[in-house]
Amino acid sequence: MGNKEFEVIIIGGSYAGLSAALSLGRSLRKTLVIDAGKPCNRQTPHSHNFLTQDGSTPQELLERAKKQVSRYDRVKFYDGHAISGKRTSTGFEITTSKQAVFSAKKLVFATGIKDLIPNIKGFSECWGISVVHCPYCHGYEIRKKKTAILANGEKAFHLAPLVRNLTDDITVITAGKPDFSEGQMSRLHRNRIRILEKEIAEIKHVDGQLKTLVFKDGSQEGYDAAYAPIPFEQNTGIPQELGCNITEGGYIEVDPMYKTTQEGIFACGDGSSMFRSVATAVYGGNVTGALLNKELTEESF
Structure with a gap:
Protein backbone atom coordinates (compact mmCIF):
# COMPACT_ATOMS: atom_id res chain seq x y z
CA MET A 1 0.00 0.00 0.00
CA LEU A 116 -12.47 -17.72 26.59
CA ILE A 117 -13.73 -21.19 25.76
CA PRO A 118 -13.84 -23.48 28.81
CA ASN A 119 -11.82 -26.67 28.80
CA ILE A 120 -14.80 -28.90 28.08
CA LYS A 121 -14.58 -31.39 25.25
CA GLY A 122 -17.02 -30.46 22.46
CA PHE A 123 -17.70 -26.95 23.76
CA SER A 124 -15.83 -25.05 21.04
CA GLU A 125 -17.46 -27.11 18.27
CA CYS A 126 -20.92 -26.18 19.59
CA TRP A 127 -20.18 -22.54 20.41
CA GLY A 128 -22.41 -20.18 18.45
CA ILE A 129 -24.44 -23.09 17.05
CA SER A 130 -26.23 -24.87 19.89
CA VAL A 131 -24.30 -23.49 22.86
CA VAL A 132 -24.99 -19.77 22.65
CA HIS A 133 -24.68 -16.52 24.57
CA CYS A 134 -27.79 -14.49 23.72
CA PRO A 135 -31.55 -15.18 23.75
CA TYR A 136 -32.14 -12.30 21.34
CA CYS A 137 -29.63 -13.56 18.77
CA HIS A 138 -30.44 -17.28 19.04
CA GLY A 139 -33.43 -17.83 21.31
CA TYR A 140 -36.15 -18.05 18.69
CA GLU A 141 -34.36 -20.85 16.86
CA ILE A 142 -34.10 -22.95 20.05
CA ARG A 143 -37.51 -22.08 21.50
CA LYS A 144 -39.51 -24.88 23.14
CA LYS A 145 -36.35 -27.02 23.35
CA LYS A 146 -34.84 -28.77 26.34
CA THR A 147 -32.35 -26.12 27.41
CA ALA A 148 -29.49 -25.82 29.89
CA ILE A 149 -28.13 -22.62 31.39
CA LEU A 150 -24.44 -23.19 32.14
CA ALA A 151 -23.95 -20.59 34.84
CA ASN A 152 -24.37 -19.79 38.51
CA GLY A 153 -25.33 -16.77 40.59
CA GLU A 154 -26.29 -13.47 38.97
CA LYS A 155 -25.35 -14.54 35.44
CA ALA A 156 -27.67 -17.54 35.64
CA PHE A 157 -30.47 -15.56 37.27
CA HIS A 158 -30.22 -12.86 34.61
CA LEU A 159 -30.66 -15.45 31.87
CA ALA A 160 -33.34 -17.55 33.57
CA PRO A 161 -36.40 -15.30 32.97
CA LEU A 162 -35.31 -14.53 29.40
CA VAL A 163 -34.94 -18.21 28.59
CA ARG A 164 -38.13 -19.08 30.52
CA ASN A 165 -39.98 -16.83 28.07
CA LEU A 166 -38.85 -19.14 25.26
CA THR A 167 -39.08 -22.63 26.75
CA ASP A 168 -40.60 -24.42 29.73
CA ASP A 169 -37.85 -27.05 29.98
CA ILE A 170 -34.88 -25.41 31.69
CA THR A 171 -32.08 -26.69 33.89
CA VAL A 172 -29.54 -24.38 35.47
CA ILE A 173 -26.25 -26.26 35.73
CA THR A 174 -24.22 -24.51 38.41
CA ALA A 175 -21.06 -26.72 38.44
CA GLY A 176 -21.05 -26.51 42.23
CA LYS A 177 -23.07 -25.15 45.11
CA PRO A 178 -25.85 -22.83 43.86
CA ASP A 179 -25.10 -19.18 44.49
CA PHE A 180 -28.61 -17.74 44.69
CA SER A 181 -30.40 -15.74 47.35
CA GLU A 182 -33.42 -17.24 49.04
CA GLY A 183 -35.67 -15.02 46.94
CA GLN A 184 -33.94 -15.97 43.70
CA MET A 185 -34.14 -19.66 44.51
CA SER A 186 -37.85 -19.30 45.31
CA ARG A 187 -38.52 -17.66 41.95
CA LEU A 188 -36.53 -20.31 40.08
CA HIS A 189 -38.53 -23.06 41.77
CA ARG A 190 -41.80 -21.22 41.18
CA ASN A 191 -41.04 -21.20 37.45
CA ARG A 192 -40.18 -24.92 37.53
CA ILE A 193 -36.52 -24.31 36.71
CA ARG A 194 -34.39 -27.22 37.84
CA ILE A 195 -31.02 -26.72 39.54
CA LEU A 196 -28.23 -29.21 38.87
CA GLU A 197 -24.94 -28.86 40.77
CA LYS A 198 -22.86 -31.16 38.56
CA GLU A 199 -19.78 -30.25 36.53
CA ILE A 200 -19.73 -30.94 32.80
CA ALA A 201 -16.93 -33.12 31.41
CA GLU A 202 -18.01 -33.29 27.77
CA ILE A 203 -20.59 -32.05 25.31
CA LYS A 204 -21.57 -34.73 22.83
CA HIS A 205 -22.79 -33.28 19.56
CA VAL A 206 -23.33 -33.89 15.87
CA ASP A 207 -21.76 -31.17 13.70
CA GLY A 208 -22.06 -28.66 16.54
CA GLN A 209 -25.61 -29.59 17.48
CA LEU A 210 -25.73 -30.49 21.17
CA LYS A 211 -27.09 -33.94 21.95
CA THR A 212 -25.86 -34.97 25.41
CA LEU A 213 -24.11 -33.43 28.40
CA VAL A 214 -21.70 -35.81 30.08
CA PHE A 215 -20.95 -34.98 33.72
CA LYS A 216 -17.79 -35.60 35.70
CA ASP A 217 -19.60 -38.13 37.88
CA GLY A 218 -20.18 -40.25 34.77
CA SER A 219 -23.88 -39.52 34.39
CA GLN A 220 -25.38 -38.15 31.16
CA GLU A 221 -28.45 -36.14 30.15
CA GLY A 222 -29.82 -35.24 26.76
CA TYR A 223 -30.28 -31.55 25.88
CA ASP A 224 -31.08 -29.66 22.70
CA ALA A 225 -29.37 -26.37 23.48
CA ALA A 226 -27.50 -24.43 26.15
CA TYR A 227 -26.79 -20.84 27.11
CA ALA A 228 -23.32 -20.08 28.42
CA PRO A 229 -22.26 -16.57 29.52
CA ILE A 230 -18.56 -17.41 29.31
Whole structure:
Protein backbone atom coordinates (compact mmCIF):
# COMPACT_ATOMS: atom_id res chain seq x y z
CA MET A 1 0.00 0.00 0.00
CA GLY A 2 1.57 3.24 -1.16
CA ASN A 3 -0.16 5.86 0.97
CA LYS A 4 0.36 5.25 4.67
CA GLU A 5 -1.07 8.50 6.04
CA PHE A 6 -4.77 8.74 6.83
CA GLU A 7 -7.19 10.86 8.77
CA VAL A 8 -8.67 7.84 10.55
CA ILE A 9 -7.46 4.30 11.17
CA ILE A 10 -10.11 1.77 12.13
CA ILE A 11 -8.73 -1.38 13.73
CA GLY A 12 -11.27 -4.14 13.20
CA GLY A 13 -13.22 -4.64 9.98
CA SER A 14 -16.32 -6.49 11.10
CA TYR A 15 -19.79 -4.93 11.48
CA ALA A 16 -18.90 -2.00 13.75
CA GLY A 17 -15.68 -1.17 11.92
CA LEU A 18 -17.23 -1.33 8.46
CA SER A 19 -20.18 0.73 9.60
CA ALA A 20 -17.84 3.42 10.92
CA ALA A 21 -15.88 3.27 7.66
CA LEU A 22 -19.09 3.78 5.68
CA SER A 23 -19.93 6.95 7.61
CA LEU A 24 -16.39 8.24 7.18
CA GLY A 25 -16.14 7.31 3.51
CA ARG A 26 -19.34 9.16 2.76
CA SER A 27 -17.85 12.16 4.55
CA LEU A 28 -14.77 12.04 2.28
CA ARG A 29 -12.43 11.09 5.10
CA LYS A 30 -9.20 9.27 4.22
CA THR A 31 -9.78 6.09 6.19
CA LEU A 32 -7.88 2.83 6.62
CA VAL A 33 -9.53 -0.34 7.90
CA ILE A 34 -7.08 -2.89 9.34
CA ASP A 35 -8.61 -6.34 9.75
CA ALA A 36 -7.34 -9.91 10.11
CA GLY A 37 -10.55 -11.52 8.86
CA LYS A 38 -11.52 -13.51 11.97
CA PRO A 39 -14.84 -12.22 13.35
CA CYS A 40 -15.95 -13.79 16.63
CA ASN A 41 -19.22 -15.10 15.13
CA ARG A 42 -17.63 -16.84 12.14
CA GLN A 43 -18.90 -20.24 13.34
CA THR A 44 -22.51 -19.07 13.81
CA PRO A 45 -24.76 -20.50 11.05
CA HIS A 46 -27.08 -17.49 10.73
CA SER A 47 -27.38 -13.95 12.04
CA HIS A 48 -30.72 -12.87 13.50
CA ASN A 49 -32.58 -9.90 14.95
CA PHE A 50 -31.13 -7.44 12.42
CA LEU A 51 -33.90 -5.80 10.41
CA THR A 52 -33.68 -6.47 6.61
CA GLN A 53 -30.88 -9.02 7.17
CA ASP A 54 -32.52 -11.56 9.49
CA GLY A 55 -31.33 -15.07 8.64
CA SER A 56 -28.28 -14.10 6.60
CA THR A 57 -25.02 -15.86 7.37
CA PRO A 58 -22.33 -13.76 9.08
CA GLN A 59 -20.09 -14.21 6.05
CA GLU A 60 -22.81 -12.98 3.67
CA LEU A 61 -23.29 -9.88 5.78
CA LEU A 62 -19.58 -9.11 5.87
CA GLU A 63 -19.06 -9.66 2.16
CA ARG A 64 -22.02 -7.43 1.31
CA ALA A 65 -20.88 -4.77 3.76
CA LYS A 66 -17.29 -4.69 2.52
CA LYS A 67 -18.45 -4.52 -1.11
CA GLN A 68 -20.61 -1.52 -0.31
CA VAL A 69 -17.92 0.26 1.72
CA SER A 70 -15.34 -0.42 -0.99
CA ARG A 71 -17.28 1.79 -3.40
CA TYR A 72 -16.01 4.80 -1.48
CA ASP A 73 -12.51 5.41 -2.78
CA ARG A 74 -11.39 7.31 0.33
CA VAL A 75 -11.64 4.06 2.32
CA LYS A 76 -8.74 1.62 2.01
CA PHE A 77 -8.27 -1.85 3.48
CA TYR A 78 -5.28 -3.65 4.94
CA ASP A 79 -5.45 -7.39 5.54
CA GLY A 80 -3.45 -8.19 8.64
CA HIS A 81 -2.95 -7.81 12.40
CA ALA A 82 -2.31 -4.51 14.14
CA ILE A 83 0.16 -5.36 16.92
CA SER A 84 1.15 -2.01 18.45
CA GLY A 85 0.35 1.67 18.53
CA LYS A 86 1.85 4.89 19.75
CA ARG A 87 0.85 8.52 20.02
CA THR A 88 2.79 11.00 17.86
CA SER A 89 2.89 14.79 17.60
CA THR A 90 0.23 14.66 14.87
CA GLY A 91 -1.89 11.72 16.01
CA PHE A 92 -1.06 8.04 16.08
CA GLU A 93 1.05 5.34 14.44
CA ILE A 94 -0.09 1.75 14.12
CA THR A 95 2.32 -1.08 13.34
CA THR A 96 1.20 -4.41 11.88
CA SER A 97 2.63 -7.91 12.28
CA LYS A 98 4.34 -7.45 8.89
CA GLN A 99 5.98 -4.26 10.21
CA ALA A 100 3.90 -1.97 8.02
CA VAL A 101 3.43 1.39 9.76
CA PHE A 102 0.37 3.60 9.21
CA SER A 103 -0.39 7.01 10.68
CA ALA A 104 -3.62 8.87 11.32
CA LYS A 105 -5.05 11.79 13.27
CA LYS A 106 -7.68 9.60 14.93
CA LEU A 107 -8.14 5.96 15.89
CA VAL A 108 -11.22 3.74 16.14
CA PHE A 109 -11.05 0.42 17.96
CA ALA A 110 -13.69 -1.96 16.63
CA THR A 111 -11.68 -5.02 17.57
CA GLY A 112 -14.36 -6.88 19.53
CA ILE A 113 -13.72 -9.49 22.18
CA LYS A 114 -12.26 -12.98 22.38
CA ASP A 115 -14.39 -15.63 24.06
CA LEU A 116 -12.47 -17.72 26.59
CA ILE A 117 -13.73 -21.19 25.76
CA PRO A 118 -13.84 -23.48 28.81
CA ASN A 119 -11.82 -26.67 28.80
CA ILE A 120 -14.80 -28.90 28.08
CA LYS A 121 -14.58 -31.39 25.25
CA GLY A 122 -17.02 -30.46 22.46
CA PHE A 123 -17.70 -26.95 23.76
CA SER A 124 -15.83 -25.05 21.04
CA GLU A 125 -17.46 -27.11 18.27
CA CYS A 126 -20.92 -26.18 19.59
CA TRP A 127 -20.18 -22.54 20.41
CA GLY A 128 -22.41 -20.18 18.45
CA ILE A 129 -24.44 -23.09 17.05
CA SER A 130 -26.23 -24.87 19.89
CA VAL A 131 -24.30 -23.49 22.86
CA VAL A 132 -24.99 -19.77 22.65
CA HIS A 133 -24.68 -16.52 24.57
CA CYS A 134 -27.79 -14.49 23.72
CA PRO A 135 -31.55 -15.18 23.75
CA TYR A 136 -32.14 -12.30 21.34
CA CYS A 137 -29.63 -13.56 18.77
CA HIS A 138 -30.44 -17.28 19.04
CA GLY A 139 -33.43 -17.83 21.31
CA TYR A 140 -36.15 -18.05 18.69
CA GLU A 141 -34.36 -20.85 16.86
CA ILE A 142 -34.10 -22.95 20.05
CA ARG A 143 -37.51 -22.08 21.50
CA LYS A 144 -39.51 -24.88 23.14
CA LYS A 145 -36.35 -27.02 23.35
CA LYS A 146 -34.84 -28.77 26.34
CA THR A 147 -32.35 -26.12 27.41
CA ALA A 148 -29.49 -25.82 29.89
CA ILE A 149 -28.13 -22.62 31.39
CA LEU A 150 -24.44 -23.19 32.14
CA ALA A 151 -23.95 -20.59 34.84
CA ASN A 152 -24.37 -19.79 38.51
CA GLY A 153 -25.33 -16.77 40.59
CA GLU A 154 -26.29 -13.47 38.97
CA LYS A 155 -25.35 -14.54 35.44
CA ALA A 156 -27.67 -17.54 35.64
CA PHE A 157 -30.47 -15.56 37.27
CA HIS A 158 -30.22 -12.86 34.61
CA LEU A 159 -30.66 -15.45 31.87
CA ALA A 160 -33.34 -17.55 33.57
CA PRO A 161 -36.40 -15.30 32.97
CA LEU A 162 -35.31 -14.53 29.40
CA VAL A 163 -34.94 -18.21 28.59
CA ARG A 164 -38.13 -19.08 30.52
CA ASN A 165 -39.98 -16.83 28.07
CA LEU A 166 -38.85 -19.14 25.26
CA THR A 167 -39.08 -22.63 26.75
CA ASP A 168 -40.60 -24.42 29.73
CA ASP A 169 -37.85 -27.05 29.98
CA ILE A 170 -34.88 -25.41 31.69
CA THR A 171 -32.08 -26.69 33.89
CA VAL A 172 -29.54 -24.38 35.47
CA ILE A 173 -26.25 -26.26 35.73
CA THR A 174 -24.22 -24.51 38.41
CA ALA A 175 -21.06 -26.72 38.44
CA GLY A 176 -21.05 -26.51 42.23
CA LYS A 177 -23.07 -25.15 45.11
CA PRO A 178 -25.85 -22.83 43.86
CA ASP A 179 -25.10 -19.18 44.49
CA PHE A 180 -28.61 -17.74 44.69
CA SER A 181 -30.40 -15.74 47.35
CA GLU A 182 -33.42 -17.24 49.04
CA GLY A 183 -35.67 -15.02 46.94
CA GLN A 184 -33.94 -15.97 43.70
CA MET A 185 -34.14 -19.66 44.51
CA SER A 186 -37.85 -19.30 45.31
CA ARG A 187 -38.52 -17.66 41.95
CA LEU A 188 -36.53 -20.31 40.08
CA HIS A 189 -38.53 -23.06 41.77
CA ARG A 190 -41.80 -21.22 41.18
CA ASN A 191 -41.04 -21.20 37.45
CA ARG A 192 -40.18 -24.92 37.53
CA ILE A 193 -36.52 -24.31 36.71
CA ARG A 194 -34.39 -27.22 37.84
CA ILE A 195 -31.02 -26.72 39.54
CA LEU A 196 -28.23 -29.21 38.87
CA GLU A 197 -24.94 -28.86 40.77
CA LYS A 198 -22.86 -31.16 38.56
CA GLU A 199 -19.78 -30.25 36.53
CA ILE A 200 -19.73 -30.94 32.80
CA ALA A 201 -16.93 -33.12 31.41
CA GLU A 202 -18.01 -33.29 27.77
CA ILE A 203 -20.59 -32.05 25.31
CA LYS A 204 -21.57 -34.73 22.83
CA HIS A 205 -22.79 -33.28 19.56
CA VAL A 206 -23.33 -33.89 15.87
CA ASP A 207 -21.76 -31.17 13.70
CA GLY A 208 -22.06 -28.66 16.54
CA GLN A 209 -25.61 -29.59 17.48
CA LEU A 210 -25.73 -30.49 21.17
CA LYS A 211 -27.09 -33.94 21.95
CA THR A 212 -25.86 -34.97 25.41
CA LEU A 213 -24.11 -33.43 28.40
CA VAL A 214 -21.70 -35.81 30.08
CA PHE A 215 -20.95 -34.98 33.72
CA LYS A 216 -17.79 -35.60 35.70
CA ASP A 217 -19.60 -38.13 37.88
CA GLY A 218 -20.18 -40.25 34.77
CA SER A 219 -23.88 -39.52 34.39
CA GLN A 220 -25.38 -38.15 31.16
CA GLU A 221 -28.45 -36.14 30.15
CA GLY A 222 -29.82 -35.24 26.76
CA TYR A 223 -30.28 -31.55 25.88
CA ASP A 224 -31.08 -29.66 22.70
CA ALA A 225 -29.37 -26.37 23.48
CA ALA A 226 -27.50 -24.43 26.15
CA TYR A 227 -26.79 -20.84 27.11
CA ALA A 228 -23.32 -20.08 28.42
CA PRO A 229 -22.26 -16.57 29.52
CA ILE A 230 -18.56 -17.41 29.31
CA PRO A 231 -15.78 -14.93 30.15
CA PHE A 232 -13.94 -12.93 27.51
CA GLU A 233 -10.96 -10.68 26.98
CA GLN A 234 -10.17 -7.84 24.61
CA ASN A 235 -8.99 -8.99 21.19
CA THR A 236 -6.08 -6.57 21.31
CA GLY A 237 -3.97 -4.91 23.96
CA ILE A 238 -3.36 -1.75 21.92
CA PRO A 239 -6.08 0.33 23.65
CA GLN A 240 -4.44 -0.34 27.03
CA GLU A 241 -1.03 0.32 25.48
CA LEU A 242 -2.32 3.77 24.51
CA GLY A 243 -3.77 4.42 27.96
CA CYS A 244 -7.45 3.69 27.37
CA ASN A 245 -9.34 2.66 30.48
CA ILE A 246 -10.93 -0.77 30.65
CA THR A 247 -14.09 -1.13 32.76
CA GLU A 248 -14.53 -3.66 35.57
CA GLY A 249 -16.62 -5.68 33.13
CA GLY A 250 -13.70 -5.88 30.69
CA TYR A 251 -14.91 -3.39 28.07
CA ILE A 252 -13.11 -0.38 26.61
CA GLU A 253 -14.55 2.58 28.51
CA VAL A 254 -16.38 5.05 26.25
CA ASP A 255 -18.63 8.04 26.84
CA PRO A 256 -21.99 8.62 25.05
CA MET A 257 -20.01 10.06 22.11
CA TYR A 258 -18.03 6.79 21.73
CA LYS A 259 -14.86 8.52 22.90
CA THR A 260 -12.44 6.54 25.03
CA THR A 261 -10.60 8.08 27.96
CA GLN A 262 -7.79 9.06 25.57
CA GLU A 263 -8.17 12.09 23.31
CA GLY A 264 -8.48 11.17 19.64
CA ILE A 265 -9.38 7.53 20.25
CA PHE A 266 -12.89 6.16 19.74
CA ALA A 267 -14.28 2.64 20.26
CA CYS A 268 -17.41 0.83 19.13
CA GLY A 269 -18.77 -2.69 18.81
CA ASP A 270 -18.50 -5.66 21.16
CA GLY A 271 -15.25 -4.50 22.70
CA SER A 272 -16.88 -1.45 24.24
CA SER A 273 -20.49 -2.55 24.82
CA MET A 274 -22.25 -5.40 26.60
CA PHE A 275 -24.96 -5.30 23.89
CA ARG A 276 -23.45 -7.98 21.72
CA SER A 277 -25.31 -8.19 18.42
CA VAL A 278 -24.82 -7.33 14.77
CA ALA A 279 -27.53 -4.67 14.89
CA THR A 280 -26.01 -2.78 17.83
CA ALA A 281 -22.51 -3.09 16.34
CA VAL A 282 -23.70 -1.53 13.08
CA TYR A 283 -25.49 1.23 14.97
CA GLY A 284 -22.47 1.98 17.14
CA GLY A 285 -20.14 2.11 14.17
CA ASN A 286 -22.45 4.39 12.22
CA VAL A 287 -22.69 6.89 15.06
CA THR A 288 -18.96 6.67 15.80
CA GLY A 289 -18.11 7.55 12.20
CA ALA A 290 -20.48 10.50 12.19
CA LEU A 291 -19.24 11.90 15.52
CA LEU A 292 -15.62 11.42 14.50
CA ASN A 293 -16.22 13.27 11.25
CA LYS A 294 -17.84 16.09 13.23
CA GLU A 295 -14.76 16.33 15.43
CA LEU A 296 -12.41 16.42 12.43
CA THR A 297 -14.57 19.02 10.72
CA GLU A 298 -14.63 21.30 13.76
CA GLU A 299 -10.86 21.01 14.22
CA SER A 300 -10.20 22.18 10.66
CA PHE A 301 -12.96 24.78 10.31
